[in-house]
Amino acid sequence: MRHMLAAAITLSIAAALAPAAQAQDAARKLAQDAIIVDTHVDAPGILMDTWADLGTRADDREFDYPKAREGGLDIAFMSIYTSPGQDASGSAWQIANAMIDGVEALAHRHPDKFAILTSPKDALRLLEGGRVLLPLGMENGAPIGDKLENLKFFFDRGVRYITLAHSANNRIADSSYVVEKKWNGLSPFGREVVKEMNRLGIMVDVSHLGDASAAEAIALSKVPVIASHSAFRHFTPGFERNISDELAKAVAAKGGVVQIPFGTAFIDPASAADTQAHFRARNDFDHRNAELKAQGKPELDRAQFEKDWASAHPTRQSTLAQVLDQIDYGVKLIGIDHVGIGSDFDGVGGELANELKTVADFPHLVAGLQQRGYSEADIRKILGGNLLRTWAQIEAGAGK
Structure with a gap:
């Protein structure tokens, strides 16, 4: 009798767990099959501090090749970040170039695992063989200095989006973190920067900008713009760093995307x-x-x-559910075609949503979206389709 009871309990437990296991398998399968694009990974800063061979597993890093393959991440924008202090000291130019050198070195050391991506047209070809593609996004326009021709220089080095400012006002625009704005919009030079970025095909990124600067950049751009890693201010009233409903609608109206981060600092x-x-x-x-x-x-x-x-x-702690809430809100506010992912992995000191701690965890996000009723087609849009469409439109508008 005991054996029969134990067997019945085992079968009951197995039956209860089966749907969960099937759901996890379905999420992993979709994560591997879909093209996942993350528009903000801060690995280059780590390469500058202490070289880590990200072609092999690095347990103290949130991004490396084995974890990316495990999670299904295909395209990871490398953040070429420079600080206001480096801007003030005049070192931003050199540091940005050194970071790009580091990303190039990573790709050259592991040509079977990584490749630099400079156009969405090349993505499918370069993904063959299981590579993870590394386009470049410049976080803070400081390395441009006051020379418009530096935009062409960095475009030729592979930079495909520029976050116009970061945590302080600069020559181009105002920061969301600063109380006293300098320009209350874009500077005269900043207007020329946006026009030249449009001409070259560099995506204008309004994350981190003060509201007036973001609004002017969106209005001035002749092509779509992006918010590479901005959560919705609806959840964090008074936090200008997150995007307002008004600005998010303006990004969508222009054909752009708002990319949701996973950092606790943005979603809690x-x-x-x-x-x-x-x-x-x-x-x-x-x-x-x-x-x-x-x-x-x-x-x-x-x-x-x-x-x-x-x-x-x-x-403090944050949860996968809070990330999903951000996505739900964005989809309702600006539509399924204008929401994506910009995690901020390796950029927030490990303070990330539970269940989204490394690039290996994208299947958890997929499972959460499936549980909330998103169709496979819509999940593919959020994971990367929307960003690739927007990037292609910006590239097509270059020079026009």
């Missing part, structure tokens, strides 16, 4: 408030140090500032 309201306060405190700290330096006085300890901040602001 309390974390978003901390993040905005942190950037503003950091900018104030940098201004104070600049004043002290100009006066010939000792500068404040930046490491101590960051340590004190972290101590006063403990890490």
Whole structure:
């Protein structure tokens, strides 16, 4: 009798688990079959700090080749990020070039695993053999300096989108993190930058921009624009870093896409408030140090500032459900054709939604979308189809 009861319990458990296992298998299958495009992966910064051979598994990294293949990631935009401090010191040009050198070195060392992607037309050909493709996105227009011809230089080096500003106002546009805006839109030079990006076929990225700067960039562009990694401000009131409904509608009306990040700082309201306060405190700290330096006085300890901040602001948690809520909201607000993915892997210190901790976890996102009733065709759009369409339209509009 005991054996019969145990067998019945085992069968009951197996029957209960079968649908879940089937759902996971279906999600993994679709993740492998669909073209997944992530518009924001911060691996180049890590290559600058400590070279890691991302052709092999690197357990302390969120992006590497084995994890990308496990998760079905096909196209990962490498973030060529430079800071406001590097802009101020004049080092942004060199650092951006060194980061591009690092991505090129990665592809050259592993031609069977990686390839630089400069046009959506080449994607299917280069994906053959199981490669992960590495287009370049420049986060912060600082490396351009004040020379418009530098846009052509970086285009020739493979840069295919530029986030016009980052965490401080620059020569081009205002940052969302700064209270006092410099331009209240684009600068005169910034307007020329957008026009030249259109001419070359470089995507204009409005993530990180202050609202007025983003609005002018969208209106001025003759082709679609993107928000490479912006969640919806609807969930984080007062957090200008996330995109407003009005601006998201403007991006969609232009034919562009809003790419949803996975970082806790963007999708969790309390974390978003901390993040905005942190950037503003950091900018104030940098201004104070600049004043002290100009006066010939000792500068404040930046490491101590960051340590004190972290101590006063403990890490929070976020969930896959919050990412799915962002996608649901975006689809309802601007339509299924205008939402995609810009994770921010390797860019937020590991503070990511539960179940989306590395590029191996894309099947969890797919499973969540399936559970929320999205069709396979619509999931394919979100995973990468929308971004590839937008990129193709921007490329087709180049020079016109």
